[in-house]
Each structure stands twice: as structure tokens, then as C-alpha cells.
Amino acid sequence: MKSLRVLLVINSPPLPFGNADARWYYVLLKELVERGHHVTAFTACSKIEDITKAQALFPTPDYDLRCYLIPNRTNGLIAKMETIRQPYSYIFSPELRQDLASELAKPYDILHLEQLWSGWLGLEHRERAIINIHYLFSLDRAFEHQKSLESRLRKFFTDRAEQKLLKAFPKIATLSGRLAKHINQINPQASIYTVPLGIDFSLYPFLEQKQINQQPIVGLIGGFNWSPTYSAAERLLTRLWPEIKRRVPNAKLQIVGRSAKDALAVFADIEDLKIHQNVPDTLPYFANTDVMLYAPIAGSGMKVKVMEAFALGTPVVTTSDGVEGIPACDGVHAGICEDDRGLIERTVELLNNPSLQQERRLKARHLLKNYCNPQVTVEQIERIYYEY
Secondary structure, three states: OOOOEEEEEEOOOOOOOOOHHHHHHHHHHHHHHHOOOEEEEEEEEOOHHHHHHHHHHOOOOOOEEEEEEOOOOOOOHHHHHHHHHOOOHHHOOHHHHHHHHHHHOOOOOEEEEEOHHHHHHOHHHHHHEEEEEOOOHHHHOOOOOOOOHHHHHHHHHHHHHHHHHHHHOOEEEEOOHHHHHHHHHHOOOOEEEEOOOOOOHHHOOOOOOOOOOOOOEEEEEEEOOOHHHHHHHHHHHHHHHHHHHHHOOOOEEEEEEEOHHHHOHHHOOOOOEEEEEOOOOOHHHHHOOOEEEEOOOOOOOOOHHHHHHHHHOOOEEEOOOOOOOOOOOEOOOEEEOOOHHHHHHHHHHHHOOHHHHHHHHHHHHHHHHHHOOHHHHHHHHHHHHOOO
16 A cells, blocks of 8 residues: 555654553554654644653654644633633644644645544644544533533533534544444534554563452552543542442552542542552552452543553453443453442452452453554554545
């Protein structure tokens, strides 16, 4: 197949252990270039040190990765009007927009936009564009637990912007059948493709036989400034953990991730709970977790921390939302249930049965490796490209 000229817009730098979506961007950029495509990637970055790391991983001339700091937000009238007109567009700096416009003025084959809000940059070029939707605020029930006037206004403008962008593009990729169905209801004329996220399995060491803790550990790992993960933590701490602890008295609970202590400070005195915030590396915490219990109240898209648990061999108990986009089966690859009682039963069963833990972790890793490896996922993206 012929080599294509691809302009790729991503909303965070392609770091293998950066933001959740960055794992996919790392795979996507690397694999597209390895397949012979000429890719110029434009990325918004929140930290200068992330720019340095990304440029070291993707050096010139092998890659054309252009990094731009996210501008500081202002509270002036113009900024507020822009937020109303195009929510979340502030992350793309004037310099990024100008450089992208320069490349769009030259011959190119594909404008690839990752995440919904990058769609603001492609509205004038939608005839050569594909936009990849990772999740939707409207399905995640974002802002619903906040009752202030500001939160209600944010919800209104966010929902309106989602609708506008989803209706604008003729080719839309997304991560799950659920998202595809929802998007089709909004834009029935669009060609919609379901493509799972890919991750680089070489970065996730897997031990054929996992060491079992004498005091079993239930864990939850994620970013607690994201509403689905926060809802999973609140549910775990208030509705699930007390009964698990009663039935497995020597069990411990650890919660790890971005803003964990800040978001969950009110729960800090719970017995046998440890909270670790903003750790430099989550892999050791996956390694010493016997069961990862992730049960969000709502949350669309693929959950990268569940994917990482599968990849590393950490047994998982979750909801259907937790394994969205992954063809996992309850009792085979994970414990999957919607109600509290079923989640507790599946967690206790795993904590008390190391052999079952071993069986689950092997099957989950095998499933994910077949479904989400870089070659399979990027090949599906490539096939969409060639439809133009």
C-alpha cells in the first residue's frame, strides 16, 4: 500500500506512561511511521519536561513531532466568550494552530484528529479528516454531582459542543460499540468505525506466576480528577469495602493515582486503607495488588487502567463500563457485574482463591494481547485512511 501524508493532532504528548490517552498516542505515532507513512504530529503539552521526554522518544529526523505548551488560561471577557463558543479549545495554542494551518495548505492525505476537542481544528478540512472519539462527557454524566450554576452552565455548553462536533465529521472512529451506537444516533450520515486502543505490551512485564500476598490487597488505580474513577473510588469505599473487609478480615485496601489524597481526604481514616498520590510509577502497585476493583457509576470508552491491569496480570473485578471496548467475559477474563452484591462476591472469591487469580490473569493478558496489540489496532486505523 502507498505511503500517506498524515497530519496528526493529539491533545497530550505521546509518552508510554504519561496520561491515559498518551499510551495510545505513543503506539499510534510509532506504528504509523514504522509502516512507512509520513506523519507530522502536533501535540499540546502541559509541562516543559514532557516535551523533553517526548522529543527524546521521537527524535528528528526519524519523526516529525511538534510540541506546544498549553497557554495559560485567562479570565477576561474574550477568553470566556471563546470557552462558550468552543469549549476546551484553549489547549491548542496560536502557534500550534498556525503551524497546522501551514501544513494543511500543502498537499496531504489525512487529517487525523484524536479526541473530540481536537475537532475544533478540523472543521474547515473535514473532507479529508477522521476524528477518534475516546469518551463523551454526556455519557460519563460529568458535572451531574455538582449543582452550582457554573457547573450547570459547563454541562450545557459541553453537551452542545459535543453535539456540534459529532454532527460535523463524515468519518468518525471510536473505541466501543456503545460509543458507536450513541454517535450514530447523533450523526446517522457518518461512517463510524470501532477501533480499540492499542498498547505496547513490551512495556508491561508479565510474570507467569504472581507472588501471593499473605495479607491480600484490593486496589484501585487511576486519575481521581476524572469523574468515572472518582465515582468508582467512592463506591468502593462506602458500599463495597466494608463488607469485603468483614468477610476477608486480613485484607488491605490501596488507592493509587493522580489527586487521590486530595479527592478522597474525607475517607483517609478508614481501617487498613493506604492512599498514594501522584506516584512516579504505578507498575509496582499493580504488581502487589491481588484484585483491582473498579466499579464506576458511569464512564464511557476504554479504561486504560483496566487494560494495564490485564496486561500486567492483575486480576480485575469491574462493571460492564469498566471493560467497555474489550470482549471480556464474566468468570473467564474478569469478574464483571453491575450490582454491589455481585461485585463483593467476585472480589471475595478471588481473594480467597489464588488458583483462580492465576487462571484469570493468564486469560486476561491473552485476550488483550490479541485484541489491543499495536499491529492489529493501527492496521484498522490504516484501513480507514485508505478509504479516502
